[in-house]
Amino acid sequence: MIDILSVASMRESDAATIAAGTPGRELMARAGKALFDTCPWKPPVAIVCGKGNNGGDGYALAPLLADQGIDLRLIVQEEPATPDARWFYDQCRLQNLPMASWEETSTLGDYSTVVDCIFGTGFRGVAAGEAARMIRLINESGAFVVSADINSGLNGDNGLGETVVRSDLTVSIGTFQPGHFLAQAKDWMARKINADIGILPAVPPYHLVEEEDAALLFPPRKHFSNKGSYGYPVLIGGSLPYSGAIRLAAMANAAMRTGCGIARVATPRSLCPLVASAVLESTLIPLPEKEDGLLFEETAFRRLTEKAPVIAFGMGLGHTAETEKALAFLLRNYAGILILDADGLNALSALGAEALDQAACRVVLTPHPGEFSRLTGHSIPEILASPIPLAQAFAAGHRVMLLLKGASTVITDGDAVYLTDRGGPGMATAGSGDVLSGILAALCAIPRENLLLTVAGGAWLNGRAGEAAEALVGPVSMVASDTVHAIPDVVRTLCS
Numbered sequence: 456m457i458d459i460l461s462v463a464s465m466r467e468s469d470a471a472t473i474a475a476g477t478p479g480r481e482l483m484a485r486a487g488k489a490l491f492d493t494c495p496w497k498p499p500v501a502i503v504c505g506k507g508n509n510g511g512d513g514y515a516l517a518p519l520l521a522d523q524g525i526d527l528r529l530i531v532q533e534e535p536a537t538p539d540a541r542w543f544y545d546q547c548r549l550q551n552l553p554m555a556s557w558e559e560t561s562t563l564g565d566y567s568t569v570v571d572c573i574f575g576t577g578f579r580g581v582a583a584g585e586a587a588r589m590i591r592l593i594n595e596s597g598a599f600v601v602s603a604d605i606n607s608g609l610n611g612d613n614g615l616g617e618t619v620v621r622s623d624l625t626v627s628i629g630t631f632q633p634g635h636f637l638a639q640a641k642d643w644m645a646r647k648i649n650a651d652i653g654i655l656p657a658v659p660p661y662h663l664v665e666e667e668d669a670a671l672l673f674p675p676r677k678h679f680s681n682k683g684s685y686g687y688p689v690l691i692g693g694s695l696p697y698s699g700a701i702r703l704a705a706m707a708n709a710a711m712r713t714g715c716g717i718a719r720v721a722t723p724r725s726l727c728p729l730v731a732s733a734v735l736e737s738t739l740i741p742l743p744e745k746e747d748g749l750l751f752e753e754t755a756f757r758r759l760t761e762k763a764p765v766i767a768f769g770m771g772l773g774h775t776a777e778t779e780k781a782l783a784f785l786l787r788n789y790a791g792i793l794i795l796d797a798d799g800l801n802a803l804s805a806l807g808a809e810a811l812d813q814a815a816c817r818v819v820l821t822p823h824p825g826e827f828s829r830l831t832g833h834s835i836p837e838i839l840a841s842p843i844p845l846a847q848a849f850a851a852g853h854r855v856m857l858l859l860k861g862a863s864t865v866i867t868d869g870d871a872v873y874l875t876d877r878g879g880p881g882m883a884t885a886g887s888g889d890v891l892s893g894i895l896a897a898l899c900a901i902p903r904e905n906l907l908l909t910v911a912g913g914a915w916l917n918g919r920a921g922e923a924a925e926a927l928v929g930p931v932s933m934v935a936s937d938t939v940h941a942i943p944d945v946v947r948t949l950c951s
Contacts (some may be wrong), residue, residue, distance in 0.1 A: 456668055458660035459631045459874060462576050462611040471657040479539045482652055486628045487515025489650030493626050494601050498526040501566040503589055505573040506532050511540025512603045513572030517547050528553040530560050557585050563596035571602040571620045576611030576632045582618040594621050604628045605635060606643045613840055614638035629654040633843055636863040636876045661872040669912040670949040672898055682716030686900025689763045692770030693722035694748040700771025702733040703886045704893035706939045713897035713942060721759055723749050748773040751780040765792040767896040769799020770889045778802045786814045792899050794819045796892040804829040811853040818855040819910055821891060827859055843872055856907055858914060866911040873911035877918025881925035886935030891917045920945045
């Protein structure tokens with residue numbers, strides 16, 4: 456796993472490192488050296504410096520380039536406002552390194568490499584005025600663009616921005632921040648790496664899930680085992696308009712062998728002929744129905760919950776009063792792991808989040824921002840602006856695990872926080888959430904020590920399979936079943 460710190464936590468960690476004896480000037484020197492060591496330098500180089508410590512990183516970099524005979528020019532906003540940045544700026548002046556002001560710079564098109572040192576991770580709001588103009592010049596330069604710490608104009612906590620530097624390489628200094636992954640980050644950063652300069656986290660960090668973490672979910676299987684060794688999840692979903700949802704979940708769970716021993720797929724009776732062809736390896740359970748879909752009958756649901764370690768509920772089930780009755784029953788009477796998606800989340804919104812507070816089961820919620828908005832009352836812009844704190848607060852307040860979907864996904868139990876950054880734009884298509892529900896049901900069916908990490912690993916697997924599918928068919932033509940078909944190759948890689 457890779458540590459991630461919020462902007463406030465990074466600031467606190469930086470201060471603690473300085474208080475422990477490492478001067479801020481030394482940390483800035485290390486930042487300059489990290490930039491120098493990690494970037495491919497093709498002259499001439501323009502280093503565009505703001506007036507804060509991010510600009511100071513540029514001033515710390517410039518002498519190292521000059522010592523190697525690399526042609527460069529510092530493009531300066533104004534004299535630095537912080538003592539450490541001012542010290543490195545003065546060193547550049549003493550060495551007579553070429554400088555130009557922002558005001559006298561009308562193009563950066565003459566440079567092969569441009570280094571963005573305008574704003575750091577503490578930036579808030581919208582870049583305006585001369586800063587916005589310089590960002591546009593960087594983006595129009597045609598040069599190889601390197602952003603120091605984070606792309607200028609991008610929020611370090613949420614990955615949102617309006618006028619933002621588009622980088623070929625972003626070099627995070629110290630640790631990554633959430634804004635390197637969330638929301639729009641992938642659209643502005645072609646590649647990112649982190650440079651460790653000796654700042655130790657002063658508070659518990661968030662964690663980025665990596666391939667080796669997901670691989671822990673797939674230990675070698677013993678010859679002396681059977682289907683009962685790998686869990687019997689139940690998937691409850693489907694209605695006539697959305698019969699594909701439960702089929703996709705079942706394909707991910709059973710036919711595509713995410714890992715369960717056998718899946719039990721429960722759907723309204725009239726859908727069974729439509730679903731049967733997708734669940735050859737599963738048990739198909741007809742549910743009572745009304746004209747508009749599911750009919751809740753307690754006896755049928757009691758049978759479903761018997762010996763079921765995990766239930767995934769809601770995929771295409773329809774938002775009806777019967778769905779709400781079924782969910783209320785499961786929350787009160789089911790003792791396993793309950794994964795809620797789609798209409799399961801809609802039913803929960805209708806019941807009210809307080810219905811979670813006395814749940815007999817361990818609940819995993821998988822909302823996208825719109826569904827999370829309905830659950831919490833926060834607007835979608837509020838959620839996008841503060842995804843991790845809001846997810847943490849909801850999970851802690853209702854004692855659930857929350858998987859908040861997005862370009863990168865936030866997974867939290869209110870205490871620990873994991874992020875997954877796998878996936879691509881091709882997954883912005885109907886059914887992707889249903890596939891995720893099937894994956895999660897399969898993985899959660901086997902008892903594991905860390906359920907939260909299991910959920911995070913399932914999100915990683917879903918995203919990685921989506922990437923593999925997108926590589927084959929492209930983001931425009933991709934559909935959710937392409938992700939399903941890519942699952943076995945990803946699992947095989949994790950097992951190797």
